[in-house]
Amino acid sequence: MIATARAELPFVWVHALDTQAVLIACAERCDPREAAAAALDGTPAIGPLLAPFGGSAASLLSSLLLRPADVDRLLAFRGGDAAIATDDESAAGVHHAAGERLFAPRLGTEEPRVPRGVRREGGARVPVRPADAETELTRLLRRGLFAMSAAAIALVAFQIAFRATAPLGNSDVFWQVRTGAVALATGHMPDTEPFSYTIPGVPWNNHEWLFELLAALLHRAFGWGAFRLLVLACWGGAALAVTVTVARRAGLAAALTALCLLHLWAGYKMKPVPQVLSMPLLLAAIHLFRGPTMLRSRARAGALVAYLLVWGNLTAEALTFLPFLALDQVAQRVGPRRARDTDRATLLLVLLAALAPMVGRPGPRCSTTRSAARR
Secondary structure (H helix, E strand, C coil): CHHHHHHHCCEEEEEEECCEEEEEEECCCCCCCHHHHHHHHCCHHHHHHHHHHCCCHHHHHHCEEECHHHHHHHHHHHCHHHHCCCCHHHHHHHHHHHHHHHHHHHCCCCCCCCCCCEEEECCEEEECCHHHHHHHHHHHHHHHHHHHHHHHHHHHHHHHHHHHCCCCCCCCHHHHHHHHHHHHHHCCCCCECCCCCCCCCCECCCCCHHHHHHHHHHHHHHCCHHHHHHHHHHHHHHHHHHHHHHHHHHCHHHHHHHHHHHHHHHHHHCCCCHHHHHHHHHHHHHHHCCCCCHHHCHHHHHHHHHHHHHHHHHCHHHHHHHHHHHHHHHHHHHCCCCCCCCCHHHHHHHHHHHHHHHCCCCCCCHHHHHHHHHC
C-alpha cells in the first residue's frame, strides 16, 4: 500500500496508532502542521477516518511514524517496485514492522533527502538496481582510464620533444654535411674516401648521397639548429600521426601503448640521421600505396617507382616498405573481395618499384673496392 502511494506521489507520510495507520501522500511538500490539522478537523467527511485517533487530526502530529525520506529508504530496502501490492492489510503490516525496525530511531525534524540506494529520475526517486550501479562504475573507470592515458601521453610527448630538440651529439651528421658541401662545391659526389686517415682514397659506394646534399643545403640556409627542428618534425610528426590514428580507432589507452612501443622501437632515430626521414616516408607510403586498386592503376604504380627511387637514395630503409606492400596485395588476393583483374604493365611497374631502392648513382665498382681493400 505504501509502495502504491509512493509510486503515484513523491511525498508520503505514515502515521500509526496501535494497529491502525494513516497514509498522507502529496504531489508537493505538505509537512504535518497545526494549521493543516485544524483544516482537517473542519472537514466533516474526514471525521470518521480520524475516530481511531481520538477524532482529531491534531493527534496525528504525535503519531508520525515515517517521513518521506524514511519511506524511500523503506521501499529501497524492500526492493523498490516489488513492494507494490494490492493486498492493503498484508502490505501495510509488512511495511509497518520494517519501518519500526529500521526508521523509528531516525524520526525527527530532518528534511527529506535522497537516501543511499536511491537516485532521482525526473521528479521521482527510484531505487538503484545492480545493473545501474555497474554502468555507473564502468563509466567512472572509463573516465579515469581516459584521464590517466591522456596524462601519460602528454608526459611521453614532452620527453620526445625534449630528446628531439637536444643539442647535437656524436652522430654522422657532421661528415654527412661536409660531404654534401664538397659535392656542392665540386659539382659531383666524392667517389673515394676523402676524410679517413687510415684508408684515404679508397673507393666509396655512398648510398645516402641524396640526404647528404639535402643536409648541406639545410646547414647552409639555417645552420646547425635546423637539424634539431628536422628531427622534431619527422619523429614527432610520425608519433603524432600514429597516436591520433590509434586513438580514433581503439581509444587513448591503445594509443598510449602504440606510442610507447614506437618510442622503444624507433628511439634510436631521434637524431639527425637519414633514418629519421624514413618514419614519415613509411607512414605516407602505407597510406598512399595500398588497397585493391594498387595493381590496377598505372599512375599509382609509376608514382611508387619514383617514390622508392628517391627514398632509397636518402636511406636504405626504403626496403622496409616492401614487406608491407607484399602483405597488403596478398591480402587483397585471398580476401573475400578478391581483386584479380591486374594489368600486366602495372604489375611490371610494381616489380620495378621493388628494385628501385637498390638503384643509386653510378659509383665505384665492387671489384675495384675489393682490390683496394686487399692492398
